[in-house]
Amino acid sequence: MLINRVLTIRISGKERKEKVKNLLLDLAHFKNLLILLLRRYKELYGYYPTDQSILYGLIKEGEYSSKKEEKLKSFREVKENILKDEELKRFLNALKEQKKKTDNNYILQQVIRDVVKSFKSYRKAYKEYLKNPKKFKGTPRPPKPKKLKYLMNFSVELNVNTFERLEDSILIKLRINNKEFLKVKLPKEFTFEVKSLRLKLFGTDVYADVVYKVELPEVEKTGKHVAGIDLGLNNLITLLSTNKDLKSLIVSGKEIKAFNQWFNKEKSKLQSEIDTLTNKLSQTEDREKAENIKKTLAEKLIKLKELSSYRKRKIDNDFHKISRKVVDVLKATDHKKLYIGKGATESKDGVNLGKKNNQHFVSIPFRRLIELIKYKAEELGIKVFEIEEPFTSKTSPFADIFEVREAGKEYLKAKEKGNRELLKELLVKLKGLTQAVRRCRGVLKDKVLDKIFNADCVGAYNIVRVGESSLRLIEDLKLLFVKLCNPIKFKLTDFLYKVSCESLCGGIAGSSSLLGRVESFDYQLCGNLTTS
Incomplete structure (x- = not known):
């Protein structure tokens, strides 16, 4: 089976970064x-001219040509309408100048x-909003320009x-006539065919995303067990399996939470200094x-952009390592299915959890x-x-979870x-x-059995x-x-750096690789739990 994969390469070197x-x-x-031209055109003439060939025809040198008479007619109409308005003329002239400056027609297309796609998505969302407003948090708005001074992500x-594959690298044509190139070195033994490239700016960092196809070998689906993961803040991952030899496992999220808190403080301090300087400048x-x-x-x-870039790199790096280890453990212990609660991602979605919790949830990319x-x-x-998880942490493991969820919907x-009276009854x-x-933080008491369990x-x-x-x-x-x-609890640093993949997977070499096959498992997570 062929699938797309992305190799992200961070571009180093001051001159190379500046060019990109x-x-x-x-x-x-x-x-x-x-975007400004399209929005102004809509104000004057009531519609967005979002035909890609017409938009490119407006800025290219020479006459616009098309075999279809309808397109020629539409192009002439759009051009005449633009020439009638001074502001539209100014935007069109600026676009032509910017086209010359960019010096790469392939990328401009x-x-x-992308702009045409954004406006079409907006129109589609707006039509859907008119039919069913309850599906949306607010009225969909058309794309708007972004200030380059504060541009964080593009x-x-x-x-x-626009690129050429060499033996051990890729040559990217940045500006055609000025013959400005960028050479990106590929990892050793990278033998895959490159399908496309993406240049990406995040903060002060610049990346080249290499999109390639890889053929995955068929994996025998012989697993017998299923597992569930509950995501959270203090306990980032809580994993419970039906495999009797695999104990429940909790990976702490306090380190990421603390790092996130530090980031928010530093960001707030820098933003305050920026605001003070901006006020001074105006006076x-x-x-x-x-x-x-x-x-x-x-x-x-x-400095603010560098801080955001550093945060993205660190969290992405940690999440890659966590996900790899979790998946290797599941494969090694013969699992066929994994269910993940998506409540942590939905908690961001317009739910007010309080000032502190909102800050943590919104900043940690659970998705x-x-x-x-x-x-x-x-x-x-x-x-x-992915499973909807209302009431999953508040319901006894011996109660009828399906009845609880139905009552919750009511x-x-x-x-x-x-209806207050009905609310009290329900x-x-x-x-x-x-x-x-719930007895206290992280503890759940079953009222029928009089037993205390870990809520996660x-x-x-x-x-x-x-x-x-x-039900059972x-x-x-x-x-x-x-x-x-009795879950086993790991600090994040211990889980990532002190517990090796070999020790988790019984010393199987190569188990941490992307396509590594794990066949045995021997670690403190396992044991005859019925006698412990």
Whole structure:
């Protein structure tokens, strides 16, 4: 089976970075001008002229030619309308100048294609909004230009005309007539065919994403067990499996949370200094003082972008390592399915969790972690499913989770209607159905059995129950109690750096590689739990 993969290469060297960064900023400016032209045209004539060939025809040298009479007619109409308005004429002339400055028609065509796609997506979303406004948080808005001074993220796709594959590297044509090139070295033994390239700016960093196709060998899907993962802040990953030899596993998220808190403080401090300098600049009449303030302000803005780049690299690096180790453990212990609760990603979605929790949840990219686990697991023959997780951490592992979820839906509907009497009745019903109460942070007490469990382990178990549509997955009660009460807890640094993949997977060489095959497992996570 052939699948697309992306190799991200960070471009180093001051001159090399500047060349790519300047090109991307020129392209971003071109994109801004095109968006402004389309928005102004809509104001005057009531529609967006989003035909790609017409837009490119407006800025290219020479006459516009097309075999279709309708397109020629549309082009003439758009051009005449632009020439009638001074502001539209100014935008068109600026686009032509920017085209010359960019000096790469192949990339410009891709930028035009991206802008057209954005406007079409907006129109589609707006039509859907008119039919069903409840699906949206607010009215969809058309694309708008971004200030280049604060531009943090910009990327552009390159086609085969803009790069050439050499033996151990890729030669990228940045500016055609000026003969400006960039040579990107590939890793050793990279024998895959390169399909496309993407140049990407994030903060002060510049990347080249190499898109290539790789053939995955068929993996025997012989797994017997299923596992569930509950994502959170303090406990980043809580994993519970139906495999009797694999204990419940918790990977701490406190290190990422602390790093995120440090980042937010540093960002807030820099932003405050930038705001102070901006106010001083607006009040300063002395030219020499104004120049000094501008210089300091530019330095602070660069530092802010560098900080964001560093954060992205660190979290991405940690998530890659976490996902690889989790997937290798599951493969080694004979799993066929993995269910992941997606409540952590949905908690960002307009839910007010309080000032501190909102800050942590919004800044930690749980969606990225899920996607990394998903593609790595599927490559090793483990199917991954995302599960809605309302009430999974609040319901006893011995209660009927499906009844609880149905009652929860009724409760939410009643809450929308504002029926207070019905809400009270449903709340009492929910409390009875869950058969559990939260005693303190991370602890859940079963009111019927009078037993105390780890709330995150209960959440992971209930996620598996929902995914498998089964009320009882582990018949051995003693084994289930051990799994719900005694998880092994790892600090993130220990999980990533002190626990080697070889020790987790019984010393199998190559188990940490992308397509590594794991056949045995011998580690402290395993043991005869029924006798522990």
